[in-house]
Amino acid sequence: MRRFTYILFALMLVFLSACANKEDNNKSKESEQTKEQSVDVEKGLFNVEITLPASMFEGQDINKVIADVEKEGIKVTKNEDGSLTYKMSKAKHKEMxxxxxxxxxxxxxxxxxxxxxxxxxxxxxxxxxxxxxxxxxxxxxxxxxxxxxxxxxxxxxxxxxxxxxxxxxxxxxxxxxxxxxxxxxxxxxxxxxxxxxxxxxx
Known part of the structure; x- marks a missing residue:
């Protein structure tokens, strides 16, 4: 779990830094891009789902990313837009x-x-x-x-x-x-x- 958390930590810092430095004069376009690239977390009664945008995995072997995460006991779904949804128990999320x-x-x-x-x-x-x-x-x-x-x-x-x-x-x-x-x-x-x-x- 520690390795998975470290990877998430590193990915997110790079992602947030890139978003912060990105300039776009078209505000409506920028708003739409920001929405598409946002991290989404849904907390259910028993599980927590975290969806990470495709932009966070640019240049990476997505199959390896999925395999590494699933070794931690976390279910991964690859979505049509390239984003990944991680589904974990509430206990696992608390640990993370x-x-x-x-x-x-x-x-x-x-x-x-x-x-x-x-x-x-x-x-x-x-x-x-x-x-x-x-x-x-x-x-x-x-x-x-x-x-x-x-x-x-x-x-x-x-x-x-x-x-x-x-x-x-x-x-x-x-x-x-x-x-x-x-x-x-x-x-x-x-x-x-x-x-x-x-x-x-x-």
Whole structure:
């Protein structure tokens, strides 16, 4: 199960990053593409179904992907549009979410400890649903660095966790608060995906 969760985690981060960086001047077309490429999670009484868009598997051997997932005891259906639907028990889904949560916590801890790449970051805290993160930083160092990429990573991870937990794609939201270590005051805030959409429209 751990290998399956790691694969989902990696696929989703790449997928969300690609969606965030994609530009399309035709808004209606972009909206339709976003709908077709969204992750859909349905929670039934006994089972959970997760449908992943075909775009997440581009360049991969789809038969191998299916075989690897089914080794975990998860039923896979290949849909006409190329998407895959994973059907698992509620217990299996709960286990998956627990492991995914552990993966995100590992990312947070690695980011805090990586002083070579993230010199300004002193601490990172988060809520249980990963809808909010607080980055405690040395403000001057942060503003003269590329440490904002850490916030992007946290935003993508939080959105991913919410999606797999059944939150509709249009309702996913992650707030990153930036606090100055010296004053303990918040000096900025980033909201995903809102701020990404604003950047694209500018």
């Amino acid at each position: 979410m627990k492991e995914m949560k552990g993966n995100i916590i590992d990312v947070v801890n690695e980011t805090k400890q990586n002083k070579e790449d993230y010199k300004s970051i002193k601490d990172i805290t988060y809520n249980d649903s990963f809808t909010e993160f607080t980055m405690v930083v040395d403000k001057a160092t942060y503003e003269n660095s590329m440490d904002g990429f850490a916030a992007f990573g946290l935003g993508m991870a939080g959105m991913m966790y919410q999606l797999y937990n059944g939150v509709k794609s249009e309702d996913t939201k992650v707030t990153i608060k930036l606090k100055d270590q010296a004053t303990q005051k918040q000096f900025d805030q980033i909201v995903y995906p809102d701020d990404l959409n604003n950047e694209k429209s500018e």
